[in-house]
Amino acid sequence: MEPKWLRVSAIVVALLTLGSAYSVYTYYQSSAVTGCNLQSTNPLIFDQAEQVHTLDPQWAYSTPDWGAAQQVYQALIMYNQSSTTTFDGQLAENWTESTNGLHWNFTLWPDVHFSNGDPFNAYVMWYSLYRVLAMYGADQYLLDENFWLPNDWYNNPNATYTNQVEQSLLWELNNFNFTNPKNGPANETAALYASNQSFQVLGPYEIELNVGDGYIDTNYTQPIAYTYLLAEMSSVGADAVDPIVIDAHGGVTEAVNSWMEDNMVGTGPYVLDLWSPGNSISFKPNTNYWAAEGNPSPASTEPWNNNLQAAKESFEISFQEDPSINIQNLRSGAAAGASFAFLGPGTITALQGNSCLAVDPLSLAYSVANGGWWIYMNQSYAPFNNLTVRDAIAHAINVSYIDSVAFGGWASQWVGPVPPGYPGYNPNNLTPYAFDPTLAKQLMAESPWPHGFNTAANPLPFVYVGPSPDWDTAMTFVAQNLSSIGIYITPIALNLPTYYTEQGFDLTTGLCIAQEHLNGGPFEIGMEFYSSDWIAPDDWTLNNVWNYGSANQCMGGYNNPAMNALAIQAAGEHNETKFLQDYATMTETMYYNYTDVWFNVPTLFAVYNKNVHGLFPNPIGSCLPAWNLECNTEYAT
Numbered sequence: 001m002e003p004k005w006l007r008v009s010a011i012v013v014a015l016l017t018l019g020s021a022y023s024v025y026t027y028y029q030s031s032a033v034t035g036c037n038l039q040s041t042n043p044l045i046f047d048q049a050e051q052v053h054t055l056d057p058q059w060a061y062s063t064p065d066w067g068a069a070q071q072v073y074q075a076l077i078m079y080n081q082s083s084t085t086t087f088d089g090q091l092a093e094n095w096t097e098s099t100n101g102l103h104w105n106f107t108l109w110p111d112v113h114f115s116n117g118d119p120f121n122a123y124v125m126w127y128s129l130y131r132v133l134a135m136y137g138a139d140q141y142l143l144d145e146n147f148w149l150p151n152d153w154y155n156n157p158n159a160t161y162t163n164q165v166e167q168s169l170l171w172e173l174n175n176f177n178f179t180n181p182k183n184g185p186a187n188e189t190a191a192l193y194a195s196n197q198s199f200q201v202l203g204p205y206e207i208e209l210n211v212g213d214g215y216i217d218t219n220y221t222q223p224i225a226y227t228y229l230l231a232e233m234s235s236v237g238a239d240a241v242d243p244i245v246i247d248a249h250g251g252v253t254e255a256v257n258s259w260m261e262d263n264m265v266g267t268g269p270y271v272l273d274l275w276s277p278g279n280s281i282s283f284k285p286n287t288n289y290w291a292a293e294g295n296p297s298p299a300s301t302e303p304w305n306n307n308l309q310a311a312k313e314s315f316e317i318s319f320q321e322d323p324s325i326n327i328q329n330l331r332s333g334a335a336a337g338a339s340f341a342f343l344g345p346g347t348i349t350a351l352q353g354n355s356c357l358a359v360d361p362l363s364l365a366y367s368v369a370n371g372g373w374w375i376y377m378n379q380s381y382a383p384f385n386n387l388t389v390r391d392a393i394a395h396a397i398n399v400s401y402i403d404s405v406a407f408g409g410w411a412s413q414w415v416g417p418v419p420p421g422y423p424g425y426n427p428n429n430l431t432p433y434a435f436d437p438t439l440a441k442q443l444m445a446e447s448p449w450p451h452g453f454n455t456a457a458n459p460l461p462f463v464y465v466g467p468s469p470d471w472d473t474a475m476t477f478v479a480q481n482l483s484s485i486g487i488y489i490t491p492i493a494l495n496l497p498t499y500y501t502e503q504g505f506d507l508t509t510g511l512c513i514a515q516e517h518l519n520g521g522p523f524e525i526g527m528e529f530y531s532s533d534w535i536a537p538d539d540w541t542l543n544n545v546w547n548y549g550s551a552n553q554c555m556g557g558y559n560n561p562a563m564n565a566l567a568i569q570a571a572g573e574h575n576e577t578k579f580l581q582d583y584a585t586m587t588e589t590m591y592y593n594y595t596d597v598w599f600n601v602p603t604l605f606a607v608y609n610k611n612v613h614g615l616f617p618n619p620i621g622s623c624l625p626a627w628n629l630e631c632n633t634e635y636a637t
Contacts, residue, residue, distance in 0.1 A: 044635070065236075079629070102223060115268075118265075129143065211223065291308040393594070513554065
């Protein structure tokens, strides 16, 4: 099954960045404004730099993948408009939680069906959730944190048994009748209703989720009652898919389903209209949408629940990588909005100068959803295995100055490992590392390398995601700062797909790719980042505290058994006092270990034409700015 170290963010492709473009400012400052009217209101047209890679919600691994899936597919629950902590039902009408937090019962809407008319029920939900765990897909970890195969658990040392269970599950997924189990194989009903599994059918329209079998449950006798289950279950990995359609197009295997990659049949308010890979993707309203049917319809009984409402307009996402063209389209009305992961100061100024456009900076919690950045120092290698050197580096880098110059002040310095705006962020209010060049030089003088570690002629490769004007500028300053204490680096920009490979292993050698002579490496120091899959502190600490996290195992090399245990414990902590104590301990331990130089959270903006209505000003409750959720409530005048 998928190893734990492959836990990476699904939202993160948004960070390929449209970047700041100081060069575009001069050009567009003088461009003529053609008026606020949109050239198209149905469909609405949105520009986006990043492309969709797959249409299968349970194989999706990037922001545009998730965005596409969430127009057509639905999960049991979804965020309540702009809230990061409360949820409304989607396929579930209501739900209850057991007092010990280990069992969640979801009652489904009774008349849900897919856009093609195929029925949805608890059996289909069972199929959908187990399909994720049966595949080696990018979204497997979204569920195997808390769930695992029927009558099995993730950390079971009996690999032979686990393999047998997986093969049995694959057979069941491909042979059971999920429309009417009574007409299927003799053992079908018993398998679906069995109590010793993560997902248990209780009735045609009721399913129970039993946490405690996933990889965070290292002690099987004491399962973790995960605190943020609802946030986790809002992810696309928990979306319902149609078993009848999948059976007709290759069934379920451990590999990707090519038909599902290119086609969509869901229960949601949209249906796929046209996908032209590399160019655009468009959606039109689902005219057979279950939540708009009946008297009264589910959507009308819950008018506050935007997750149930029918789509108002068709829309199209145009994949446009050139930021200058994005700006031109926004100013001319050719685009109703654009998805910018980060806007540099020149681009912000250019956009804010147009009275037809809303350029809204979003709160830290939503900016974090697109990424928080830090400098890792791999503690397995000199000089970063020395605490005094790491301390010196933390005080040698002028982060606040870099933010003001390279990011125009639209970035916030932070103290990790939990990002700002999230529960558990920096409970003891530790201050970010201060720029103190005198202290940094003094510390380096006290280290085993008092005259510096290396020379300008023999620099250390320093990896970052790029190129982009903002990060290129930032890395120039970082290199200058570090040279002042005798640590010379060569910043090397890698595009995001290549950067991702650095977080993995070379299967031929068993070594971390980041530490091999590939792509300009080895990279014993560099920029690291994470972006949220759901709004929960453990989504970050299981990445940058836990030694199996992608930010640690091959990058930072941080492995503290006590912190490993605490990261797991905190994920199931419901007592507020103990919760804050856990995260305070993790924060202080890493802070005084100088594990990382916590760099910044670039400000996220929503950029759209003021004639667009029905959106919520954040990426949790609206498809703008990064179309992470439904576009169904949006329309234009």
